[in-house]
Amino acid sequence: MAVNATPHAGTENARGGGEFLADLSDPTAGRVAMARELASENVRMIADPAPLGLGCFALTTFLLSLFNAGLLPAAGEPIVFGVALAYGGAIQVLAGMWEFRKGNVFGATAFTSYGAFWLSFWAFVTFYAADIPDAGDRATVVGWYLIGWGIFTVIMWVASLRTTAVLALLFTLLAATFFLLGIGDVAPNEALVTLGGYLGLVTAAVAWYACLAGVSASTFGRTVLPNPPLYKL
Missing domain, CATH: 1.25.40 (Serine Threonine Protein Phosphatase 5, Tetratricopeptide repeat)
Known part of the structure; x- marks a missing residue:
């Protein structure tokens, strides 16, 4: 089953804005969010x-x-x-x-x-x-x-x-x-x-x-x- 890797623009902007605001208040928050996203992607890539x-x-x-x-x-x-x-x-x-x-x-x-x-x-x-x-x-x-x-x-x-x-x-x-x-x-x-x-x-x-x-x-x-x-x- 193919997975659409391109999110909806509205979703992408909302998520990006949220992470950007999080970075302003907590410099590590963006890295944590990215690590979680990568971990989720790795689970999907397991044979x-x-x-x-x-x-x-x-x-x-x-x-x-x-x-x-x-x-x-x-x-x-x-x-x-x-x-x-x-x-x-x-x-x-x-x-x-x-x-x-x-x-x-x-x-x-x-x-x-x-x-x-x-x-x-x-x-x-x-x-x-x-x-x-x-x-x-x-x-x-x-x-x-x-x-x-x-x-x-x-x-x-x-x-x-x-x-x-x-x-x-x-x-x-x-x-x-x-x-x-x-x-x-x-x-x-x-x-x-x-x-x-x-x-x-x-x-x-x-x-x-x-x-x-x-x-x-x-x-x-x-x-x-x-x-x-x-x-x-």
Whole structure:
């Protein structure tokens, strides 16, 4: 969306006169006003961090879901932990911080929270899982952990209904994935875990779609992949 950089003449004169009068009474007031204006302009110039956050989420979800669906042997699961720490965790949290900088409450909450999810997942498996020696107890604890994230995702899903169709679909699938995996661990029911793994793959695909929609819109300068806004419905 193009921004008209030329203000109305009346507005410009009023603002200029106000700053000039302020300078007469307080020599620093004009510099403060200019600094605020530059800071506001810098916020507008920050690149959209959403595609980065979506890419982080998509890849890490994709890898873990391959194991949950039983498509890869469990012996290879450590590959997920490195990605969960670096890309799904740390980088996604950074994307959330940039969303805070842009004033996007929804994006900041989502990316920071799910980045923390991956960091906590990595920390639990790496440092604390061995402290729960019984496999059944460990599965139950992890199950309720996932159900808790499912509840949080439902909260985000409600908010997503005022964003875009793709994001609303993403949070719908993600909530279902968390609940299937969580209930599958608590029950226990391996079929539910497997189903959750396959649904996680679909969730990752939708997140990648949203990522590509954002990146391509920036590089092409136009909408390439449709992602209709729900707030216009």
